């Protein structure tokens with residue numbers, strides 16, 4: 110940690126304690142304790158204010174820094190772009206905006222148009238607005254309803270919270286936006302709770318998709334405009350869908366003229382061992398939203414990507430002032446964002462990081478399965494590529510979740526062993542607790558083994 114004296118660091122800690130309202134955390138403990146300040150990062154590692162080194166097994170805590178820390182070529186690309194041209198509103202084009210859109214669409218056969226914005230929530234809001242406008246333009250104000258799934262997360266704005274499948278993130282912020290309707294989750298491990306009998310594998314996948322059709326029929330197909338799903342549920346517990354689910358979902362969407370919106374904010378940009386999570390399942394979405402890995406956290410950039418068919422709906426009558434998408438995002442697409450995204454994509458391609466995510470994901474899965482064989486507290490191991498989770502339960506038979514306090518101890522135990530892991534903590538009583546692993550896509554076999562060794566040690570220390 111060059112360039113900081115002890116005094117500098119203690120000033121930063123005091124300033125942080127006095128003035129920063131951190132995301133997601135209860136601040137009372139900070140009155141006596143100390144917040145973690147992350148000072149530097151390089152590759153897959155970060156250093157805190159005390160110079161302690163950690164392997165970051167969650168890419169910036171929330172699945173973001175796909176290409177790892179300290180990438181000078183991204184910083185250079187952003188600098189060069191900002192000096193040349195830092196900002197112009199998105200009604201005009203920019204060089205990096207055009208070139209990144211072209212390259213992105215090359216990775217997404219069937220998709221065509223990129224609408225730039227700044228965050229995952231905002232990208233999802235854009236898709237929701239497009240769906241609503243289509244409902245007004247094409248369906249006389251019907252088909253405004255948007256279906257979302259139990260346990261999925263799409264953001265922290267009022268609109269995206271209205272599509273929020275994690276109750277504890279939503280329950281204190283109502284009233285929410287009307288016309289968002291929940292469909293049941295598709296989590297085989299918790300299938301027994303859904304009252305559909307003892308189903309597994311493809312049979313369960315089809316049943317969970319049929320549940321979407323039931324909701325469409327209950328609401329009325331002429332009122333449902335879109336279905337918004339994560340390809341693999343992230344914060345809701347790293348939930349991979351069983352075979353049979355996505356084929357049936359696609360079939361249902363086509364049958365009832367429901368647009369399919371895939372939220373790739375976490376899974377996008379190689380994380381799961383393909384460029385996009387939905388590409389594992391052979392589906393053809395109408396909207397794909399993405400954010401975190403688009404520039405790996407080197408710039409705030411997000412995209413709402415659509416097909417040409419959707420885009421065409423917004424230019425059918427130039428004489429009508431209401432015909433186009435009446436939306437703007439001041440900073441969306443300008444210009445450091447796409448410059449960073451372009452270089453981020455070059456790195457992913459040139460270094461073969463999508464392939465590495467697949468390969469290292471297989472190693473991570475094998476290691477986690479070995480932990481499952483050793484630790485009774487592990488109820489389920491799930492995930493794809495470098496995006497995996499362990500569900501911890503008090504009893505494998507009842508599947509009763511371990512307490513949040515125990516999850517906290519495991520997270521702290523890993524940090525003591527030099528590894529930062531994540532936890533998807535649903536604080537609603539009775540729901541599961543899942544440890545999350547999503548290291549940068551540059552992870553080596555040694556990194557993967559170090560991560561699972563720390564988890565092994567922490568599990569042994571807490572549960573024996």
Ligand code: PMP
Pocket residue numbers: 171227228229230231233262263264265339343344372373374375400401
């Ligand atoms: N969708 C998913 C699947 C997410 O995990 C998140 C963020 N964790 C979002 C959307 C929202 O992204 P942002 O925080 O950038 O608004």
